[in-house]
Amino acid sequence: MVSLARKNLFHDRVRFVVALLGIQFAVVLMTLQIGFFLKFMTNASVLIDHIEADIWITAKNLKNFDFGLPFSEQKLYEARRVPGVLWAERFLMGFSYWKMPDGGQETIQVIGFNPETRIGAPWDIVEGNLDDVKYFTQIFIDEADRERLGFPRVGDEVEIIGQRARIAGITRGAKSFVGSPFVFTSFKNALKLSFIPPGQTVYILVKVAPGFSIEEVKEHLARTLTGVDVYTKREFSWKSRRYWLLVTGAGIALLSTALLGLLVGTVIVGQTIYASTMEHLKEFGTLKAIGASNADLYRIIIAQALIMATVGYATGMLLARAFLNVARRAGLEAYLPLEVLAGIFGLTLLMCIGASILSIYKVTKLDPALVFRS
Amino acid sequence: MSAPWLVLDRVSKVYGDGTSAVVAVREVSLELQGGRFVLLMGPSGSGKTTLLMLMGCLLKPTQGRLFLFEREISALDERTLPPLRRRYIGFVFQTFNLFPALTAVENVELALNLKGINGREARRRALTLLARVGLSERLHFLPRDLSGGEKQRVALARALAGDPPIILADEPTGMLDSRTGRQIVELLADLAHTEGRLVFMVTHDPRVRDLADDVLFMEDGSIVARESTGDLREVVSGKEGR
Numbered sequence: 001m002v003s004l005a006r007k008n009l010f011h012d013r014v015r016f017v018v019a020l021l022g023i024q025f026a027v028v029l030m031t032l033q034i035g036f037f038l039k040f041m042t043n044a045s046v047l048i049d050h051i052e053a054d055i056w057i058t059a060k061n062l063k064n065f066d067f068g069l070p071f072s073e074q075k076l077y078e079a080r081r082v083p084g085v086l087w088a089e090r091f092l093m094g095f096s097y098w099k100m101p102d103g104g105q106e107t108i109q110v111i112g113f114n115p116e117t118r119i120g121a122p123w124d125i126v127e128g129n130l131d132d133v134k135y136f137t138q139i140f141i142d143e144a145d146r147e148r149l150g151f152p153r154v155g156d157e158v159e160i161i162g163q164r165a166r167i168a169g170i171t172r173g174a175k176s177f178v179g180s181p182f183v184f185t186s187f188k189n190a191l192k193l194s195f196i197p198p199g200q201t202v203y204i205l206v207k208v209a210p211g212f213s214i215e216e217v218k219e220h221l222a223r224t225l226t227g228v229d230v231y232t233k234r235e236f237s238w239k240s241r242r243y244w245l246l247v248t249g250a251g252i253a254l255l256s257t258a259l260l261g262l263l264v265g266t267v268i269v270g271q272t273i274y275a276s277t278m279e280h281l282k283e284f285g286t287l288k289a290i291g292a293s294n295a296d297l298y299r300i301i302i303a304q305a306l307i308m309a310t311v312g313y314a315t316g317m318l319l320a321r322a323f324l325n326v327a328r329r330a331g332l333e334a335y336l337p338l339e340v341l342a343g344i345f346g347l348t349l350l351m352c353i354g355a356s357i358l359s360i361y362k363v364t365k366l367d368p369a370l371v372f373r374s
Numbered sequence: 375m376s377a378p379w380l381v382l383d384r385v386s387k388v389y390g391d392g393t394s395a396v397v398a399v400r401e402v403s404l405e406l407q408g409g410r411f412v413l414l415m416g417p418s419g420s421g422k423t424t425l426l427m428l429m430g431c432l433l434k435p436t437q438g439r440l441f442l443f444e445r446e447i448s449a450l451d452e453r454t455l456p457p458l459r460r461r462y463i464g465f466v467f468q469t470f471n472l473f474p475a476l477t478a479v480e481n482v483e484l485a486l487n488l489k490g491i492n493g494r495e496a497r498r499r500a501l502t503l504l505a506r507v508g509l510s511e512r513l514h515f516l517p518r519d520l521s522g523g524e525k526q527r528v529a530l531a532r533a534l535a536g537d538p539p540i541i542l543a544d545e546p547t548g549m550l551d552s553r554t555g556r557q558i559v560e561l562l563a564d565l566a567h568t569e570g571r572l573v574f575m576v577t578h579d580p581r582v583r584d585l586a587d588d589v590l591f592m593e594d595g596s597i598v599a600r601e602s603t604g605d606l607r608e609v610v611s612g613k614e615g616r
């Protein structure tokens with residue numbers, strides 16, 4: 001089939017370029033907004049994403065990682081008996097208070113892991129030896145939180161809810177989304193430095209044995225263990241991010257900027273497609289006279305929209321990448337998984353098709369006499 | 375005498391309603407046969423284009439009945455008409471109405487595509503049709519680089535795509551000089567006389583009457599006179615005239 005849609009687009013080059021600019025604007029705006037935002041949101045699940053557990057067992061109806069609640073350690077032994085569980089470990093997260101040098105208090109999140117297996121341990125150590133947390137009462141803090149905590153140095157002694165603790169080392173990249181510094185130590189120490197009662201854990205981390213599917217083991221655990229929820233790593237990660245996305249209103253801010261891009265893009269593309277349709281109205285009339293049905297005409301208009309969307313998306317993404325490179329050099333990272341890129345393409349398609357609707361309406365109402373006028 | 379291809383039975387077309395109503399076509403009755411070259415003449419605004427649109431299934435009559443190959447088309451809706459147009463009707467316009475973004479051959483190919491002929495076969499047939507109307511070069515030029523006569527030849531080839539039995543032409547020579555115009559009319563006449571099509575042409579040019587079989591005169595929406603200049607030829611070829 002001779003592609004009238006494509007040829008018409010390339011025939012009106014100026015108009016095509018204007019439409020492309022509109023689409024590119026929308027694509028770049030959406031991509032940067034969503035990318036920066038998702039990167040920001042990964043902070044809400046930074047620990048979940050870095051810990052090598054496949055499955056997280058949590059108290060019932062938990063809202064997100066930061067709101068972890070204690071439950072009986074007994075579940076650990078039940079979990080270990082479920083087929084397909086390679087290992088299961090206790091993992092603690094509890095809010096606590098750090099006594100500042102000036103006498104004030106800073107809210108912290110105490111993280112307790114098993115130092116023997118190091119499951120749940122900080123993954124990027126700048127200074128210190130992780131083995132030290134086995135002893136009473138050594139902790140690791142993140143370099144990004146040192147200022148918040150009054151610039152303590154390795155070897156300094158600090159006070160957490162009346163308990164003495166010594167700083168054994170510094171981590172990197174373990175920054176809490178809620179802003180309270182993470183303090184890493186052994187599970188046993190963590191019980192003392194937080195308000196979690198003995199005999200309880202906040203999370204159980206599970207690794208699935210080779211040959212078993214994560215989904216299958218998760219289902220089995222959920223059936224076997226009562227009074228807890230079982231998530232895959234991915235599910236729990238998204239749950240934690242989604243919570244902050246909705247609660248902080250940051251999601252709304254993201255949506256409105258992305259929507260703005262979409263709206264501006266739709267208007268520009270709509271105008272160009274509409275202007276192009278009006279200019280080609282006689283051609284559409286001619287097509288009808290030589291036997292095209294309305295459906296044929298819609299197909300041409302939609303094909304135009306799809307071509308614009310595809311070219312606009314591809315070039316828009318190249319532009320967005322250039323912007324992202326500049327941003328990265330300035331220390332601003334974006335997170336854009338494949339499904340998000342696909343989603344943006346979907347939105348671009350929708351935008352272009354939406355922009356064609358007025359044109360489709362015009363063509364439906366076309367006066368056949370048009371083709372006979374000079 | 376075989377059944378007429380196109381029959382109009384007291385067909386009227388009224389534009390608008392109430393005080394602003396315009397009766398563009400008034401109770402026109404016609405029976406048109408294949409193999410004939412019919413001219414429609416008349417002053418501006420007399421309803422010629424409207425009549426052509428009615429015959430080409432582009433417009434529904436306000437009153438009266440239309441038959442295309444014995445099938446009543448006056449009652450059909452916009453969903454059933456496109457296939458009929460594709461199969462039976464080829465249009466030629468005063469302003470050529472070529473697709474400006476397509477080359478000469480692509481213009482013809484597109485019409486073939488609409489009629490279900492695709493790919494190489496479409497290209498082959500497009501070239502044959504262009505040769506049929508006397509265009510064998512400048513096939514890959516855009517319409518803006520073609521002369522008026524060349525454009526109308528391309529349009530004619532496009533109208534012939536899918537081999538429709540009926541060609542409807544509205545002042546196809548209106549934008550051409552008289553010599554080029556006459557060549558186009560000769561082509562149209564030939565489509566009727568050697569290929570047996572029904573060619574119905576609106577024109578203001580009385581000098582081409584000699585090529586026609588019938589000439590109809592329209593005034594104020596009605597056919598007010600008709601003459602059959604082609605009777606002599608028909609007697610010679612053994613056909614019966616109206």
Ligand SMILES: Nc1ncnc2c1ncn2[C@@H]1O[C@H](COP(=O)(O)OP(=O)(O)OP(=O)(O)O)[C@@H](O)[C@H]1O
Nearest residue numbers: 369389390396398417418419420421422423424425
């Ligand atoms: N869409 C329309 N709405 C209202 N009136 C119309 C419409 N189309 C045509 N008319 C009127 O119908 C009458 C016949 O018009 P038509 O175009 O058929 O005439 P014509 O013989 O082809 O004229 P011309 O030689 O100028 O092309 C005219 O009075 C015209 O103004």
Ligand SMILES: [Mg+2]
Nearest residue numbers: 372422423424
């Ligand atoms: Mg007219």
